[in-house]
Amino acid sequence: MTQLPILVPASKLAPSPSNVRTSSDPTADAQLEANIAERGIIQNLVGLPVSRKKGHYRITAGGRRLGCVHRLIEAGTLAPDYPVPVLVLADANDAIEISLSENFFRLALNPADACRAFQDIIQTEGKSPADVAKRFGLTERFVLGRLRLASLANPIFEALAGGNITLDVASAYVSTSDVERQAVIYAQLHETYYSDNVGEIRRRLASYSYRANDPRALLVGRDVYLAAGGRVDSDLFTDVDTEAWLDTQLVDRLVEERLDDAAAQVRERDGFAEVRVVSATHVPYAETYDLQPLRGELPPLTPEQELRQSEIEQTIDAIEAAAGGHSLSDEEEARLEALEEELGALVDRTPILSEDQRTGAVAFVVIGQDGTPRVHEELFVVPPAEVVDDAPAVEDGVPGRRAGADDRDREGQDQPAPGR
Missing domain, CATH: 3.90.1530.30 (Conserved hypothetical protein from pyrococcus furiosus pfu- 392566-001, ParB domain)
Known part of the structure; x- marks a missing residue:
């Protein structure tokens, strides 16, 4: 043919x-x-x-x-x-x-593949979940549900992509945004009789205990946890760093209180438009998919820095030319590494935000590995609403409502709302 x-x-x-x-x-x-x-x-x-x-x-x-x-x-x-x-x-x-x-011979699209595809459209084309839903004739709730799969721990996401677990099982794991907790429970269950038992997965996620050296536990502090009625599980082989804290919901509540206080201080100190808290050591994609990264301007190099950059580049070229394709000595390797590190510090300068950018920014407060609240290094901004000519836009049947606001709340009913 x-x-x-x-x-x-x-x-x-x-x-x-x-x-x-x-x-x-x-x-x-x-x-x-x-x-x-x-x-x-x-x-x-x-x-x-x-x-x-x-x-x-x-x-x-x-x-x-x-x-x-x-x-x-x-x-x-x-x-x-x-x-x-x-x-x-x-x-x-x-x-x-x-x-x-x-x-x-038609094969339905894997939910993990759909998640990747929706992410790619949103990130590369600057589309919103509502735009994606309209393009494919889907409900925005469906698109948001697939995007939530991006909050799965890597082993679970790969298992879904490989067809080793069902969408119902993956949805049970994504009921919490704590990817570390997801990974631990998945490792415990994925080769057992309960591997596809949605109820058992949710129960394990809810009853999961924290170790005393977990960033959340470090943020709260042992004395505060015990004073609030928290229970610990220890034996001859554990110490104050490895004992298990059983009341995870109590820990989560105390963590949120601490982070709320830290967010208020950051907002007052730095003047951001909004400071959101995430009870984790990183900001998951599900919290930022409807935001745009805030890009600052790179500060110009001073004449001295420009001269030093030129000197470093010439020296590196001279070292490599002298080697003539042969291996460098340990001394030359060390010198070349030091020069490249210095050059990187000159080139990779920290962007500077204008005052208007800073006062309109959305910042996230997360938990550092040492248990201290910290401002996430990347700032975001809420994209401007599209101006629609003629008749006012109707999203989800309500004129003027931002698309997906209620759907996100319903879709993430097991999680704190990202806009706390």
């Missing part, structure tokens, strides 16, 4: 009676229709010429897409002569086999 697809007006195409698919899913059809309205027909259809009607074809593979096109034409979304790519078969005997092959 060497022929190429041709473009045929949709008005000259009709579904073939030999198409093996006779039933469909209205929800899936609506999603496909929305995607075609947004992106058009991307993959060609397959059809047979209609006898005694020149230029007309019956579609044997791609009938769902053709039905979506016809409905979009009726709705006025597409023009009546919308061109559809069609691969024309010469032999009618191939029609049923091709229709069966197209439908029988």
Whole structure:
């Protein structure tokens, strides 16, 4: 089969009676229709010429897409002569086999792959979850649910991507944003009878204990934890650094209180527009997907720094030229390493934020490995709302509401709201 697809007006195409698919899913059809309205027909259809009607074809593979096109034409979304790519078969005997092959061997997209794809669209194209939902005919809640999978610990995410666990199991783990807790429970359960028991996974996550040297425990302090009624589990082989703190919910509450106090101090000291707290040692993607990184301006090099940069680059070139492709001595290696480190310090300067940028920034307070609150090194800004001409935009059925605000709350009902 060497022929190429041709473009045929949709008005000259009709579904073939030999198409093996006779039933469909209205929800899936609506999603496909929305995607075609947004992106058009991307993959060609397959059809047979209609006898005694020149230029007309019956579609044997791609009938769902053709039905979506016809409905979009009726709705006025597409023009009546919308061109559809069609691969024309010469032999009618191939029609049923091709229709069966197209439908029988189709593989549904893995949820982890969907998460990566949605992330890629949001990050590379600057789209919002609402934009992604519209493009693919999905609900924003569905898109946000897939994006939440980015908060899975790496072993669990890879297990989902490899088909080793189900979406229900992955969703049970993502009920907490604590990736360390997720990883520990997954390591305990993934090769046991309870590996796919959603209830047991959630119970283990809820009853998980903290070690005394965990950053959260260090932030709270043992005396404060005990004074608040916390319990510890220790034996002959543990000490005050390795004993288990059993009341994890109490620890979480005390951590939030400490971080709230730290956030208030940071806001007053640095004047940020908003300071959000994350009860972890890093900021997960789910907290920042709807924000834009705040980029400052690199300070210019002083004349002395420019001169020193030129001297370092010339010296490095001279050392490498003198080596002539041979190995350097230990002394030369050490000198070259020191020069490259100095050059890196000159080149990788810390960007400077203007006063307007700083006062409009969103900062995150997290827990340092030593248990002290710290401001995350990257600042963000809330992207400006899109201005819509003509009628006011309606998001999720409510005019003027920021898309996905309630959905994020419902989707993350097991977690603190990211905008605390």
